[in-house]
Amino acid sequence: MPKHLNTGQALSVTKHHRQMLNGHRSYALWLTGLSGAGKSTLANALEAELYARGMRTFLLDGDNLRTGLTQDLGFSPADRRENVRRVAHAAKLLVDAGVVVLVALISPFHEERQRARALFAPDEFVEIFVDCPLDVCEARDVKGLYHQARIGKIPEFTGISSPYERPANPDIRVQSDRQSVESDVRQVLLDLSRRGLVPNSDRDAVTRI
Numbered sequence: 001m002p003k004h005l006n007t008g009q010a011l012s013v014t015k016h017h018r019q020m021l022n023g024h025r026s027y028a029l030w031l032t033g034l035s036g037a038g039k040s041t042l043a044n045a046l047e048a049e050l051y052a053r054g055m056r057t058f059l060l061d062g063d064n065l066r067t068g069l070t071q072d073l074g075f076s077p078a079d080r081r082e083n084v085r086r087v088a089h090a091a092k093l094l095v096d097a098g099v100v101v102l103v104a105l106i107s108p109f110h111e112e113r114q115r116a117r118a119l120f121a122p123d124e125f126v127e128i129f130v131d132c133p134l135d136v137c138e139a140r141d142v143k144g145l146y147h148q149a150r151i152g153k154i155p156e157f158t159g160i161s162s163p164y165e166r167p168a169n170p171d172i173r174v175q176s177d178r179q180s181v182e183s184d185v186r187q188v189l190l191d192l193s194r195r196g197l198v199p200n201s202d203r204d205a206v207t208r209i
Contacts, residue, residue, distance in 0.1 A: 123195070
């Protein structure tokens with residue numbers, strides 16, 4: 001079918017129906033930052049907290065996705081853009097399924113993060129900048145990736161030989177070098193609560209959908 005004719009199929013069960021069944025709204029938490037900034041650690045802790053509150057969640061971690069969904073991609077700028085595109089569409093499917101999806105992905109380019117955001121309704125995408133100085137990220141690097149990048153064994157490594165474009169105005173910014181993971185989780189949950197994305201009670205869970 002020609003691309004311009006592919007308008008999609010209307011479905012009887014909608015995102016709203018799935019949200020009502022789950023008892024809470026669905027949305028994407030997009031965690032961006034340098035390698036070693038603490039994206040995966042924070043995303044994992046956040047998911048555990050949301051799950052404990054009875055919310056249906058799923059975590060899309062960049063490292064795990066490269067073993068399957070994006071295993072054919074390298075780290076060139078073009079491949080990084082395609083990586084973000086695929087993950088964003090996967091996240092959109094999960095949000096449409098009524099799930100709170102957490103994405104932990106370097107996603108270094110501003111334009112691609114904005115394209116990811118554009119897939120969602122305005123209140124369904126929360127960009128979380130896990131801000132951490134490069135030297136701290138390098139010090140945390142147990143895999144030695146930064147060292148290998150410094151000596152030229154890993155080309156196009158974000159923060160060393162490939163740029164990372166810091167979010168100019170993220171929805172949430174956590175400074176992972178200054179706070180504990182527990183403090184970062186509390187900060188994010190407080191912000192999500194103010195946005196009406198984390199229910200304070202079972203009654204709120206339904207009435208806010």
